[in-house]
Amino acid sequence: xxxxxxxxxxxxxxxxxxxxxxxxxxxxxxxxxxxxLHSGVPEDVRVQFETTKNIYLYxxxxxxxxxxxxxxxxxxxxxxxxxxxxxELIADGKKKRKFGPxxxxxxxxxxxxxxxxxxxxxxWRNQTRVRAWQRSxxxxxxxxxxxxxxxxxxxxxxxxxxxxxxxxxxxxxxLKTIPWLRNHYAHGSKTLHNQVLITLQIVSEIINQIYxxxxxxxxxxx
Numbered sequence: 001x002x003x004x005x006x007x008x009x010x011x012x013x014x015x016x017x018x019x020x021x022x023x024x025x026x027x028x029x030x031x032x033x034x035x036x037l038h039s040g041v042p043e044d045v046r047v048q049f050e051t052t053k054n055i056y057l058y059x060x061x062x063x064x065x066x067x068x069x070x071x072x073x074x075x076x077x078x079x080x081x082x083x084x085x086x087x088e089l090i091a092d093g094k095k096k097r098k099f100g101p102x103x104x105x106x107x108x109x110x111x112x113x114x115x116x117x118x119x120x121x122x123x124w125r126n127q128t129r130v131r132a133w134q135r136s137x138x139x140x141x142x143x144x145x146x147x148x149x150x151x152x153x154x155x156x157x158x159x160x161x162x163x164x165x166x167x168x169x170x171x172x173x174x175l176k177t178i179p180w181l182r183n184h185y186a187h188g189s190k191t192l193h194n195q196v197l198i199t200l201q202i203v204s205e206i207i208n209q210i211y212x213x214x215x216x217x218x219x220x221x222x
Contacts, residue, residue, distance in 0.1 A: 005020065049076050127170070129165075
């Protein structure tokens, strides 16, 4: 039997790494293990997210599990949002649907009601640091020109993050991209890449924000 990585594996090769992979299984595991939902998140939601993590882990064996993991992450997110906000949306005047409110409506509601904050996303924090670094560099270049200097030491340890660096919107990007990407996978897609860990991270950050932390979660975080 000749094994092709995109088709059913033979029993002899079922536990071998996909030929398109390159990292060790231990590294694959450590990358996704750190993404945790706090204990205030309902168990049903946490189980779904752990399933997403397992799909990502097993993509080490089957490369085409990566888009499956990304799709399942969005499914998990919609489930978490619906469990958290469906009754609130209906009470707020949203018409009840057979399968509940959709992902876009749920995500928009979480943003509108202030459950999600830019500063609680690692991507936003990283971009804020980059903006502060760039601003500081440009300010030093202006100072060099003003003083007529040819060179000046740039001390990154003195960079201070200011309000102007924080003045950028990430939630609007999520509102636009998450529902689109979920639909992209849900309606069939040829997309194949392994850069899906960021999706799992963002989904975990959203879920952790919309559910209040339990006392046990707060003790662990201190």
